[in-house]
Amino acid sequence: GAVVSQHPSWVICKSGTSVKIECRSLDFQATTMFWYRQFPKQSLMLMATSNEGSKATYEQGVEKDKFLINHASLTLSTLTVTSAHPEDSSFYICSASISGAGKLTYEQYFGPGTRLTVT
Amino acid sequence: DAKTTQPTSMDCAEGRAANLPCNHSTISGNEYVYWYRQIHSQGPQYIIHGLKNNETNEMASLIITEDRKSSTLILPHATLRDTAVYYCIVRPKTSYDKVIFGPGTSLSVIP
Numbered sequence: 001g002a003v004v005s006q007h008p009s010w011v012i013c014k015s016g017t018s019v020k021i022e023c024r025s026l027d028f029q030a031t032t033m034f035w036y037r038q039f040p041k042q043s044l045m046l047m048a049t050s051n052e053g054s055k056a057t058y059e060q061g062v063e064k065d066k067f068l069i070n071h072a073s074l075t076l077s078t079l080t081v082t083s084a085h086p087e088d089s090s091f092y093i094c095s096a097s098i099s100g101a102g103k104l105t106y107e108q109y110f111g112p113g114t115r116l117t118v119t
Numbered sequence: 120d121a122k123t124t125q126p127t128s129m130d131c132a133e134g135r136a137a138n139l140p141c142n143h144s145t146i147s148g149n150e151y152v153y154w155y156r157q158i159h160s161q162g163p164q165y166i167i168h169g170l171k172n173n174e175t176n177e178m179a180s181l182i183i184t185e186d187r188k189s190s191t192l193i194l195p196h197a198t199l200r201d202t203a204v205y206y207c208i209v210r211p212k213t214s215y216d217k218v219i220f221g222p223g224t225s226l227s228v229i230p
Contacts (some may be wrong), residue, residue: 004162032230034217044163044207044220093162096216107153110162 001030004096013084013118019037020080021114029074031098033109035067038091070099084118089112101112122146128225131201137194139224141207144188151212152183154192156203157223162191163206166192170212197228 005024035043049057056069068080095110131137153168180193206223
């Protein structure tokens with residue numbers, strides 16, 4: 001099946017620094033990727049839709065200047081948390097769907113997640 | 120907002136069938152029913168999806184009522200590894216439509 005990877009799997013950073021999280025589709029191309037955030041004992045909350053070659057679409061209440069998304073290729077999207085603070089500590093998950101003629105399955109494939117801790 | 124309602128939690132004895140219900144009374148004609156699950160501290164895993172016919176794969180069966188207003192995910196022989204949060208989602212079958220998660224059902228498989 002389709003595989004989505006994330007790097008790093010966990011990261012600890014100091015307050016005020018920035019951290020970049022990568023999301024890769026390993027064996028398929030993805031025109032659209034999604035970024036989610038999940039706090040302990042809560043469900044996944046969609047943050048933004050990442051579109052290859054264009055600007056990301058952010059959900060209401062998500063600061064686009066704080067959570068920078070870049071989707072430079074059909075297999076890579078990055079989320080940069082700028083000037084991180086302890087309240088940004090969370091589990092960040094990306095997902096992607098297979099795109100391309102003849103390969104449309106429509107299921108969302110999710111990455112394993114990245115645990116961010118801001119101290 | 121999520122378009123589905125699910126019980127908050129359920130228990131199931133190991134080896135027995137786990138039946139997870141989902142209500143989606145406002146489902147549109149072009150929307151499919153998808154099921155995902157999330158094991159603790161992992162990314163969600165796709166299980167199965169369907170439009171109106173019952174579906175079965177190696178993981179589970181999906182039973183959708185004739186009026187499509189509810190469905191049931193069936194894990195035929197639950198194991199301890201099936202302990203997870205199960206999410207029922209309705210969405211159009213396109214690659215660009217976002218998946219909105221509700222709170223899901225926390226399934227505990229008990230030895």
